[in-house]
Amino acid sequence: MSGGALSTLAIATLAGALRVSTPFLFVSLGECLTEKSGRINLGNEGVLVLGAMTAYAASYHTGSPWLGVLVAASCGGLLGGLHAGLCSLTRINDIAMGIAIMLAGTGLAFFFGKPYVQPSAPLLPPLPLGFWSDSPQIRSALDVSPLFFVGVLVGIFMTWAFQNTRSGMVVRIVGDSADAARAMGLRINLVRLAATAAGSALAGVGGAFLSLVYPGSWNEGLSSGQGLIAVALVVFARWDPLACTGAALLFGAAGALGPSLQSVGVMQGYYLFNAAPYVLTLILMFIAVAPGRRMRGAPGELSIVR
Amino acid sequence: MTSVSLARELTATARAAEGPRDRFYWLRKRLESALIPLVALLAAAAAFSLFLLCLGKSPADFFSLIWRGAFGSAFSLQNTLQRASPLLLTALCVALPAQLGLVVIGGEGAVVLGGLAAAAIAPLISALPPICVQIVMAIAGCAIGALWIGLIGLMRARRSLNETIVSLLMAYIAIAIFNHIVEGPLRDPASLNKPSTRDINEINMLGHLPGTDVHPGLLIGILACIFFYVLIYRTSFGFACRVTGGNLRAAQLQGLPVAWLVVIACALGGACAGLAGMIEVAAVHGKANASLAAGYGYAGILIAFLARQNPLGILPMALLLGGITAAGGIVQRRMGLPDATVLVLQGMIFIAILASETLYGRIAWFQPRKSA
Numbered sequence: 001m002s003g004g005a006l007s008t009l010a011i012a013t014l015a016g017a018l019r020v021s022t023p024f025l026f027v028s029l030g031e032c033l034t035e036k037s038g039r040i041n042l043g044n045e046g047v048l049v050l051g052a053m054t055a056y057a058a059s060y061h062t063g064s065p066w067l068g069v070l071v072a073a074s075c076g077g078l079l080g081g082l083h084a085g086l087c088s089l090t091r092i093n094d095i096a097m098g099i100a101i102m103l104a105g106t107g108l109a110f111f112f113g114k115p116y117v118q119p120s121a122p123l124l125p126p127l128p129l130g131f132w133s134d135s136p137q138i139r140s141a142l143d144v145s146p147l148f149f150v151g152v153l154v155g156i157f158m159t160w161a162f163q164n165t166r167s168g169m170v171v172r173i174v175g176d177s178a179d180a181a182r183a184m185g186l187r188i189n190l191v192r193l194a195a196t197a198a199g200s201a202l203a204g205v206g207g208a209f210l211s212l213v214y215p216g217s218w219n220e221g222l223s224s225g226q227g228l229i230a231v232a233l234v235v236f237a238r239w240d241p242l243a244c245t246g247a248a249l250l251f252g253a254a255g256a257l258g259p260s261l262q263s264v265g266v267m268q269g270y271y272l273f274n275a276a277p278y279v280l281t282l283i284l285m286f287i288a289v290a291p292g293r294r295m296r297g298a299p300g301e302l303s304i305v306r
Numbered sequence: 307m308t309s310v311s312l313a314r315e316l317t318a319t320a321r322a323a324e325g326p327r328d329r330f331y332w333l334r335k336r337l338e339s340a341l342i343p344l345v346a347l348l349a350a351a352a353a354f355s356l357f358l359l360c361l362g363k364s365p366a367d368f369f370s371l372i373w374r375g376a377f378g379s380a381f382s383l384q385n386t387l388q389r390a391s392p393l394l395l396t397a398l399c400v401a402l403p404a405q406l407g408l409v410v411i412g413g414e415g416a417v418v419l420g421g422l423a424a425a426a427i428a429p430l431i432s433a434l435p436p437i438c439v440q441i442v443m444a445i446a447g448c449a450i451g452a453l454w455i456g457l458i459g460l461m462r463a464r465r466s467l468n469e470t471i472v473s474l475l476m477a478y479i480a481i482a483i484f485n486h487i488v489e490g491p492l493r494d495p496a497s498l499n500k501p502s503t504r505d506i507n508e509i510n511m512l513g514h515l516p517g518t519d520v521h522p523g524l525l526i527g528i529l530a531c532i533f534f535y536v537l538i539y540r541t542s543f544g545f546a547c548r549v550t551g552g553n554l555r556a557a558q559l560q561g562l563p564v565a566w567l568v569v570i571a572c573a574l575g576g577a578c579a580g581l582a583g584m585i586e587v588a589a590v591h592g593k594a595n596a597s598l599a600a601g602y603g604y605a606g607i608l609i610a611f612l613a614r615q616n617p618l619g620i621l622p623m624a625l626l627l628g629g630i631t632a633a634g635g636i637v638q639r640r641m642g643l644p645d646a647t648v649l650v651l652q653g654m655i656f657i658a659i660l661a662s663e664t665l666y667g668r669i670a671w672f673q674p675r676k677s678a
Contacts, residue, residue, distance in 0.1 A: 086657065086660070086661050091664055099411070100653060104650065104653025106649060107652065110645075231474065278476075289465060
């Protein structure tokens, strides 16, 4: 492979990573917040799809893509609230309920989204960070969406808040030991409701990115399971919001590597590259988990780590 | 869930041993597990009617169309049965590990790999008579499915890895391997637009049940559900599984081989899902391609939870879901509703049935009574 092809590959992968990783970033931060409070929400896949649809529809009708992002976040919050409310009843399996919410969210999005497949809505404009370069490849690669930076800031804020604020501590206590939380007089279900709704609102923003930035249109095949993959991604990042940011970039880069390789003529192993993040997560779990020991950073109340 | 029902069963047995105080408890217990899902279904139907009314559509029209499209004629009934049959097997892939308290959601991986194994092996043995080819294909599908989900069980048993996350990851890995092989080494050069493996040959296809258009996968699925019902509720293996699911410590203290039970239950579930993939190849598509990853594995999760992990309960629930899916087309044409309407209805049903889980043991009338 020549130097030219190699730099093309690097630029294409970088550009792809920044674009592909943003939905991962938002959903995984949302999932991280939910899981920190001791509950898992597989429904974020449905939230993602519903967020993508509502954002596109709102942007189409109002002409303001930022309003679309807001609508997506609110719809996500509502669906997350429904999940949390139902899960606070006794003996409800949060994993199964998440799958139900996923189905309902996807169904609602497809149902109401039918009229929006054809028309084109105003998209979120990117920040042209490649203005200094003459190369059109670099310029287009560095057209980064402002939502990406919002996501990074949210990740930094969450890390800080978990360590330094009262609400962050409350979420962690509720997630780590329901008994301790009860003894402190915390209202467990309320905290989880808030964390799940906020988490799903973030996932909704991730969906808005899909329809308003990249790929930048609404259709039924928009999500390729990012909401479910986020669950694995949070395990991979060991429930650390900053690590979620890094992991989202890594998953994005791995996802972008296949198409980039194709663009320079390497056709072999396209699908195997797609599987790379999952294999990586599996290996990490293998190393990190030992019988009788919990994963470092894992919330004690979380059903999937007990 | 399992632990509660098992504990209640044991309490009931203990009470029965004390004396004939509450002779109709068994009847009320059966009523409870039949009435609560029924109420949940009605609640979902009511919520969905409200949804339709808000959109200015008639709920009565909708439900009568669903009935006609799902069960109204011989054709629609056969369509329903056709759609229900893979779901019977993929639901078992969830329900069997669930007896041990495991939530395995990666049946989709076993379905695609099972189908791929069946499609890959058929051309190698095409000289054999069709019945032998079919049996070898079924064994290949079962074996690869059992291996795939059994591996998840092994990781759970030996390394304490969470089976839910691992099965999810493994499903994505399986689909990647499937795509790689179908578009690479095993691709039929003649399949241009939709990469597929070679045809398994018309004579090796499974055909239809006599007098119908329904393929034998339905019969296999029904027999599998009955077989696993007997295995779980009428054998010591099944009892050991349920004890482990109910109380892990108790099972360990009893000296039950918990690790092996986990691996075997997962492998049996995987074999079912792999068989579902093989049947899809051998009875519907005739080759392995992307149509195999149609979400049967994920729909199976839904049905297993609706059936409360009871293999016999899977039968009506698969029929219900298959029927709703089959009626999607007619609803779309007659009422001008999008095809996603049935998806919304399914979501509502799923949420209602899962939420009704909280009612078990809460209604006093169903509970054992002290004195008569």
